[in-house]
Amino acid sequence: MDTTFRDAHQSLLATRVRTHDLLKVSPFVSHHFAPLYALENWGGATFDVALRFLHECPWERLEEMRKMIPNVPFQMLLRGANAVGYTNYPDNVVYKFCELAVQTGMDIFRVFDSLNYLPNILVGMEAAGKAGGIVEAAISYSGDVSDPNKKKYDLNYYLKLAEELVKGGTHVLAIKDMAGLLKPKAGKLLVTALRDKYPDLPIHIHTHDTSGGGVAAMLACAEAGADVVDVAVDSMSGMTSQPSMGAIVASLQGTDLDTGLKLDKISEYSAYWEQARTLYGPFECTTTMRSGNADVYNNEIPGGQYTNLQFQAYSLGLGDFFEDVKKAYAEANQLLGDIIKVTPSSKVVGDLAQFMVQNKLKSQDVLDKAEELSFPKSVVEYLQGHIGQPYGGFPEPLRSKVLRDMPRIEGRPGASLPPLDFQKLATELKETFPIASDRDVVSASLYPQVTNEYLAFKEKFGPVDKLDTRIFLVGPKVGEEFEVTIEKGKTLGIKTLAMAEDLTESGDREVFFELNGTLRSVYIQDKDASKEIEHHPKANKANKNEVGAPMPGTVIDIRIKVGDRVEKGTPLVILSAMKMETVVQCPVAGIVKTINIDMGMKLEAEDLLITVE
Template sequence: MQIFPGFVRVSKIRNLHSSIKVLQLCASMNVFAHLCRGDAHQSLLATRVRTYDLAAISPFVAQSFSGLFSLENWGGATFDVSMRFLHECPWERLRTLRELVPNIPFQCLLRGANAMGYSNYPDNVIYKFCDLAVKNGMDVFRVFDSLNYVPNLLVGMDAVGKAGGVVEAAIAYTGDVTDKSRDKYDLKYYLELADQLVKAQAHILSIKDMAGVLKPEAAKLLIGALRDKFPDIPIHVHTHDTSGAGVAAMLECAKAGADVVDAAVDSMSGMTSQPSMGAIVASLQGTQHDTGLLLDDISKYSAYWESARQLYAPFECATTMKSGNADVYKHEIPGGQYTNLQFQAFSLGLGSQFDDVKRMYREANLALGDIIKVTPSSKIVGDLAQFMVQNNLTRETLVDRADDLSFPKSVVDFMQGNVGQPPYGFPEPLRTKVLRGKPKVDGRPGEHAKPIDLDAVKTDLEEKHGRKLTEEDVMSYSMFPTVFDEFETFRQQYGPVDKLPTRLFLTGLEIAEEVDVEIEKGKTLAIQLLAEGKLNKRGEREVFFDLNGQMRSIFVTDKEASKEIVTRPRALPGVRGHIGAPMPGDVLELKIKEGDKVTKKQPLFVLSAMKMEMVIDSPISGTVKKIHAGQGTKCTAGDLVIEIEP
């Protein structure tokens, strides 16, 4: 949620959604709710909260919190996760919430030239996305770049402005402006960057403290300096509460002249989420920054999420993090990445070494040149950190052994310049050793990218999926082609599973349990599970159920029972031609075939696990004797994938 102290300085607000005329930037400090996108459920629950639960509380929010600056309810990781794991259309989520909350501005996170994705897209995709987002109900766009690379920022800002949205230009914060020993990201750096964004016609200036490392004294210094230099532009501060000092920092921001600060409702606040909405509101009561919000309303809102949160217990970050932890000032892991990094570590077999991963995150960051860390640059640091733990590397041995290592694809892309240009350049000699002659990109990566023919994409997609598609569907595919195709196939096979209550969506019905599912207004299905049959030779079970009073049955493949146990050969230590999987994952792509001649350092295959991709190079020259794991094969660490005859 966002809290807004003082009067409104908005002078350049463009046209907004028809139901919101002036952003409601009123004369009190306003709270900005991370209701849906947000960092509340991204940071605490691996971005798994469903529209079903968001929609249920939305009428109460509309009625009780009309004074909010905005609700951040879209964008960032929620866009692809909603399709990937929740089997929901992100555009439908936006329209549903817009209908239920017509009186509070909506805010989304826009990754500059990356839009909602993790890599740079052609400019026409960015402009079309912003246009569609505004038409579907979005108002304020927090535009940022993972490296604070201004050319990438300007593309996003211009696209939002042309679409008629409110441009909130964000500066990603790292380091500590009060620490004189850290000279890279000092006060001068932030003031100069802010000056460029203000001159580029930003409507709102934002500080995006994605890791929660903005200490109270640093907040006073930074926000005070920005307010002195830019007296007329609204300032919005976003933070996380990983250290436990978030409330104190936001109060200092308010006193120093910030117009809006972020918070999360109490039961979804703290740790890697935002600081507590109730705590901030209570602390400001009776002061010049009194928000006017009622603590009773906040308590009712918090009670809803306290109950709903129990449904998502398997995704809790609290499995390893039980309280705030000041070690964030060392590792600087963004709050929105923490839970996902933990899940990724478990998938890579590093769950018991997560403390080592956190410590190595700092070392990986320094090895990369001490970069800004927010999606997708934070993923680059996280991938490298886990790679270093897997291979027992230190910052020093990483450089020494770089010639013989196959680095994560994200690290290679970064070193090539495909993400953008870091403010203090690339680290050498590591960059040269990682690239091994691969081409480098100077300047903005998407500047010369060929525009996507969206009409042709639409035609091809409609032929592939056999139905009429919308512009929004085409945009989802343009950014996440594989994810959209899988989502579309799943929905055509299983229908609108987003209508199911959350517990049933996650765990299914028990025998004799009944449920009413409203698939659309006025149309409800009454379903009762009656019995499950025995497993047949085809790996299926007959499922008996009652649908609206009539008994029916269907045969359902039992995917767990019908799995085959496959024992794969292992890569033998010391055998130079045995190329194994360095981590658990799926063989995403094979770059060679049996009989091919390969040279040392030639790419052989791409391995993928939890969004982490690694290109495996050949350690020797020779002939591909046998491919033991084809494309799509699931491997464990050490499985033999390719055998090369030296």
């Protein structure tokens, strides 16, 4: 299976590859890669990134790819009861999502859960199967089955889980090695055991090449009886992505496992991505990672998270401390009980690691000070049971210290959620955004705020997904001419001419351009010119009555007002930075004296939030 259209760019380029560049190469894939088991091209992080950062509709992406590639099965990544989100949804949302995905062109659903929590996987399997999809239940791999010292996730653990998934009616069984921990010996042991137990069940193996051992591991799995292994085209392979398609195809030529794929066509496909990849330079993971790194066997960071974690570290001012973040990731994992790490549980570990580095905390500090620290929201919710029950249970005494008297969820989180009223959501969404489609309603059921922002942007700026990638990312140069095809037979010729030096009173600047040869101008707000430099006061660390921001972020919720009585641990403010939310709790009991922030304010670490008397 080729992952170039989804996991490869999620792992190497922070998921930023646009539909525009996927569609350009789609006819070539259709003509030359029909023997593939599938093309992994949707789901996972691509759904919300398309809406959030690329300003395009993920459903349109799937529909357009299906038109251009009618002859290769499509596969998507479904996070079980989390669908393509980071939280639990009512069951009818997961069912509706799968139904629309099949209608729009999806074939195979790789269904997993971030904790291998069976009840969550079964919901996703049932939703995908009921929609008419092929169900590929996946076991997320951690530990090392070839190391007798690693006892938590041993061979027996995987065989028992496989048995439950087979009972649940899976059509294909997948091993999802999201961090690239599956060594050749371990792969051989695991696949042999599964093949012996299930001689007729298709087995599909997924890995990442972070350590550099991916090709060897996939060849070992193939020889042990796996039916499908995941690869990415050469110029989008290696490191945190999948192993090289060309390397595996060449290694198997002339053997019983010959894939039948042509190396010269793989080279052409690779040449396209080599060029396309240069457009996404700012999102490259290779800014600090120049080669495979076997330290993944220690930190266990999933390949798909690596670039996002790095991006997050830079945005939080921790770019120079990424090595510390990687070490803290391993410590955070142990603090949380050595859990399976894949979205969204990997985000919990990553958030805790960044929090530890930001606040200069070691594992023992976290345990000692747990009752007075303002942990990231994802960590608190994980300990409450919001994403499911981890194998081996929650870590104690950490859980009790963090949660104190907060509510806990027992069993499957989604089971207690009432069904979503889609009719009501559709009415509300279409009242605000007349351009909203039924597909947008399903997007809003998963990502309400992100979908609203996407629709507001689209209403204001139109179909920016039709722009060439360089123009979309950096804008045109003055004097440059470019074309935009907005629909079949309708192409606009645009030439940028000049920009007025003077600002209007409202902070707008007049921009002059030609549209199909006609002179036009438009007023655009100059956000940089209207920025004012503000110096926010810092909290005095020695004074417990002054509460500071534990890390940089934007204020998205203020839970208290001046004069409120607060207890130690009362939630005060929620900060958000790069999908990471932090609930700031009160370190002391008292009365709120001042609130030094407003909604939407951007803060640095240690900026003063409130004072308590």
